[in-house]
Amino acid sequence: MAKAFSFESGMNELEALVEALEKGELSLEESFKAYEKGVKLASQLKAVLDQGDQRIMALTESLSKTDITDEVTPE
Secondary structure, rough: OOOOOOHHHHHHHHHHHHHHHHOOOOOOOHHHHHHHHHHHHHHHHHHHHHHHHHHHHHHHHHHHHHOOOHHHOOO
């Protein structure tokens, strides 16, 4: 069973790939593979951020349609 992708774990993995590439200690083939994996991770991370942005926009839109002051009662 595949582990669920999380933004944090994806960022950590991408940072590790970038660090390994920057050190310059990988073979050419390993560098190609690391770069390819990094591009895929960046795409997945962008998708997560885009989904979050859509959720925020939907919440903001629904709040703007509702008069929040009517729902809050002072104690």
